[in-house]
Amino acid sequence: METELAELLRGVSHRLRRGYGARFGPLGLTPGQVRALRVIAEAEPPLRMVQLAEALRIVPRSVTPVIDALEEMGLVRREVDPANRRSTLLALTPEGEARYEQVREARRQAAEELFSVLTPDQREQLRDLLSLVEGR
Template identity: 90%
Template sequence: METELAELVRGVSHRLRRGYGERFGPLGLTPGQARALRAIADAEPPLRMVQLADLLRIVPRSVTPVVDALEEAGLVRREVDPANRRSTLLVLTPEGRTRYEQVREARRQAAEELFSVLTPEQREQLRSLLSLVEGRSA
């Protein structure tokens, strides 16, 4: 039973990631870049590079190419941290804010498509159960 549940969750997760990927491509972003953009946009105060790596659950050296791509696209800029001049802060640009809103809408559409087979009550029940498994309060 647990193995079947794990496979079902894996399959749903794969379908959701594929839906995200299909929608992020036209925005010029990979799913990893979209996740990073979301983390940077949601951060208050601005994140340091190492904090972004922690949020994305990747090693710090792996975050550099992601941030490089976002910076090259004009979505993020690096700023020296006034509290610690050896640290770099990541700040969303106005174009980055616009793209982030597009990413949010793309994510919403992908989730809506995937979960459209469920009633609102079933969606809430699934959210509650997955939150419990995730270790969050429902």
């Protein structure tokens, strides 16, 4: 039974990622860039590069090309940390904030499409069950 549940969850997760990917492409973003954008957008106060790497669960040197690409697109800017001039803080530009709103809408649409077969009560029950499994 547990193996079947795990496989069903894996399949649903895969379908959701495919739905995200199909919607992120027209926004000119890769899934990795979307993850970085989300973490930066939701961070308070602004993150250092090393904190972003920790949040994304990747090694710090892997963050640099992602941030370089987001910066080239005009979505993210690097700022000197006033508390430590050797550190760099990451902040969204106004264009980055607008693109992040598009990302949020794309994510919502993908999730809505995936879960459209469920009633509102079933969605709530699924959320409660998954939260329990996740430990929230």
